[in-house]
Amino acid sequence: MLIADRLQKTFADIQAVRSISLALPPGRIVGLVGASGSGKSTLLSLLAGLLDADSGEVSLNGKRVPGPSEVLVAGHTAIRLVHQEYQLMPNVSLRENIAYAVRFYEKEYQRFRVDELLKLCRLEAVQGHLPRQASGGEKQRTAIARAIAEKPAVLLLDEPFSHLDLPNRTLIRDLLFDLVRQEQTACLFVTHDATDALSIADEVGILQTGHLIQLGPPVVVYRKPITAYAARMTGPANIIRARHLPALGLAASYHPDACFCLRPEQIHLSVEGIPATVRAVFFKGSHFEVEAEVNRYVRLRLLTTRMDLDIGSAIQLQIAEDAVWWLK
Template identity: 45%
Template structure:
């Protein structure tokens, strides 16, 4: 039995479908990333799963039991599902430790202290536990919020744009630390993002949303290498969109060619002219013209502008 099962879920605002007939299942311990542009319905979907908004149609099941919609409860939400919003939600005038402990205020003191100690250690916050939220970094604040959210050991954690406030260095560090924390606590997780780099290396599966629909849902590698359509191809990374005539002449199978699929091949009959070379740190971005089509390729070596080279396309 999946942990979460969503069947034919829909939600409209002012006659506009924010969520349009979505169905999928989430396994226990799985991390699912939902990727889409602003307005695609990602946050609305989280609110429906968390029983914070009312669906117009469809059903949500947690471990086989129907999730009660907010209209049938005094207080919206579900005790086994925790949502972490974009605004951190920490109490500003109490310490990091006290923020986490607040979630366990109705538990026996000895258990509460042991649980907080464990979460502080797992999240790497033990050295700043006495600090106020404003005295720690954005990444530490985000870890504290997540530790607070899983303090009562929910079955499902929902994260709304968890990395949006962070710079690249803190984002990479936080991804590693959140992944370790989630796996250690054996909690399932769904997080939404507009940046595909947030999903790579963290998500077990990746769903692409657009206008309230899921266009493709699979493991990240499959979604990247075999995108269902142009939108999926473009939102998941750099891609060359070639026409059908070029596909036939180049002898490839589809119109979506990733820059890293283009390789130098001295003896190849497929020739290209180097238009420009850009240094991007660990690699070069090479612009080519081949069969009247401009292409982008990646190379670890700089090429000479104006040179004619042989290339091949790795399917």
């Protein structure tokens, strides 16, 4: 179990991490979502023991993880951080990059473990390639394989999906899901795209200007975001002020400037309902995303599989009262 207790870090006059506490149990995945500059990479460095905290501490299985100023070599042997840039050795093969992590073990075990990791990470066909000959997905999988080669207690990943195309993103997501359960590793990754976090994480956290403003199961964080920022960081969201709720047939006893979140999939087309006009239609493959105008102040995004909607079409919307979630 890796535990962070009220971590804080300031650079000059910028508070990068502000009193963050969280726990990483073995065999579980935590995904942290935040915009650029929200403190994601700084937090990873603190958790990995690669950066000294101004206050607070990190502990692994009840023992404090020292910062770089307290040890000869920065970092912790049971905590592995995979950087966004992969940091592979450029002039040796992908297999040799992985083997380097277990170089102090017996030759027989080295071969066994490297073969096992190549199979797990689906790199057998390209194991002889140099990093410059490998795709982004292959380099990312190699970096992960190297990081877990010694079976660390904790795996930390910095934006593991950011440079990947859709097929490789899916492959890396599946890989993380499988290896965390198989190796019983505690895993935390940071990302600016909530899609990946929501799909595989056991818990999702929202980082904003160094604060961990929300942490919980993916379904709860998605359906009940705490702020408008949290709502937007976790997916498409209609943010509506209380004064405009009556136009949607909804009552509100809140202050007129109070904000509410309504997810696109919670708005349905119906035979009778709230009149609206289609202003835009976006094809998303399995469905269409539609922008509908209720009045000059209210435009809503909704999802539908209907194929007969065009710009200017008159439609009727139906919204359940309990679908609207109040934001702080």
